[in-house]
Amino acid sequence: MKIDLTDTTSSKINSGLVEARRAIGTGAIGMVLTLVIVTDEGSAYDALKAAGDASREHPSRILAVIRRPGRSPRARAEARLDAEIRVGSDAGTGETVLLRLHGELASQAQSVVLPLLLPDAPVVVWWPENAPENAAKDPLGALAQRRITDAVSAESPVEQLGVRAASYTPGDTDLAWTRITPWRSMLAAALDQRRVKVASAVVEGESYNPSAELLALWLADRLNIKVDRVVSDGPGLTAVRLHTAGGDVTLERSDGLLAKLSMPDQPDRMVALKRRETAELIAEELRRLDPDDIYAAAVRYGVEKLHQDAPPVGHEFVDARTPAGQARAEQAEAEAGKPAAKTPSKKAASANRTQR
Incomplete structure (x- = not known):
């Protein structure tokens, strides 16, 4: 089941999730965490597919944050939130919400995501590409117990390891580590x-x-x-x-x-x-939410x-x-x-x- 919401709010999205679950007869009680994916339109499909496959092992609420600030000054001034809610067969074993943040709202993603987090459940943030230099200090990363980056997507993958080493905070991990x-x-x-x-x-x-x-x-x-x-x-x-x-x-x-x-x-x-697919890597990372001291040392x-x-x-x-x-x-x-x-x-x- 899919529900499209244009020029909406986090409150209306929560109401839409409740309505969608009632329509198909399921509840949120079986979900174990919230997975926040910070991506762009070009990478959203692959990231959501991988997260959906991983949700078979880890039923979760998936929030895909897609920033669209606009190019012109006028477009940037038009702050708007569009959402697409997916539940049932369209969202694996959990539920998925695509959040498209337009204009100035693109720089305030944490204020949109915070009301949508599952209560009393861990939060994991994943950057498939363009991860911040310090994931723990990123506004979205600060909401999470676990932060997943991928050095291989950087322009200089090996140099990116130096960035990860300098900014490491307990809870950080990288899919380059998961692959080995x-x-x-x-x-x-x-x-x-x-x-x-x-x-x-x-x-x-x-x-x-x-x-x-x-x-x-x-x-x-x-x-x-x-x-x-x-x-x-x-x-x-x-x-x-x-x-x-x-x-x-x-x-x-x-x-x-x-x-x-x-x-x-x-x-x-x-x-x-x-050589494993991204869905297998994400599923492995979601099995543990404690700090990975071995990765930190390496x-x-x-x-x-x-x-x-x-x-x-x-x-x-x-x-x-x-x-x-x-x-x-x-x-x-x-x-x-x-x-x-x-x-x-x-x-x-x-x-x-x-x-x-």
Whole structure:
């Protein structure tokens, strides 16, 4: 069921939600949180689809905030709120409200959203694109217990990690971190089977891939080792090699679907490591609303020095696109008894940055 409201108010939207629920015979009692999506018209469809799919696991009230301030001074002066209410089959297992804020009202989104939050329920704010530099200090972010950004949508994804590190507040997270959950789980399980000290590691992935950078930082932080970051052709993350005295523990994925886990004195195993859709990532983030201390430690670990000439202890960035970086990559792989990673083309370096 859909209800369109033009030049409306938050009070009328709440009344419309009650009317729509009565019409289809459902209530708001089963919803567990309010998910606020801050987006634009171009990204709204994909974001709402992902949130709707995630609502099958987390029934929620979804508020999509779409700012339309207008270009001319006259248009900016005409403050107006238009809304579209969706319940039932049109809104997954919860209910969805599209809020289009026109004119000066676009800068006062928090005053529109606040009356529409579910009472006594957590609030999560998600910026699919164009996230603020400090999510916690954003007027909408200040309403939330959990704030989700996505570094991959930034113009400089790796540099965006530095912004996230500088402004981190408990409750912040990033989908670049969520994308490496299966990698972290698989590597942790492998080391549980083989309890040996890791001397160093290599993380291979596309250039400017924030997920690869976060995985390298996580390994350096948790294992207190040097981690070489080697650029590959992708897609996304392609390999992690943990160097130990008894041999390498390697998790390698070349097609974005299946990975090969290799361990000393054991047969190689093929494991599912598919690059996940946004709906799966959002569903994972909505499972926990407490601060993610592991993400905080990883994103802060030397991220501001990733591309400096003198890398911090425990992390070294190797850009294989440069002659010096290629030589360093070849040296690292020769020491591990593996062929060096190929230098990526410019086209490969800029493609496939959405999924990891």
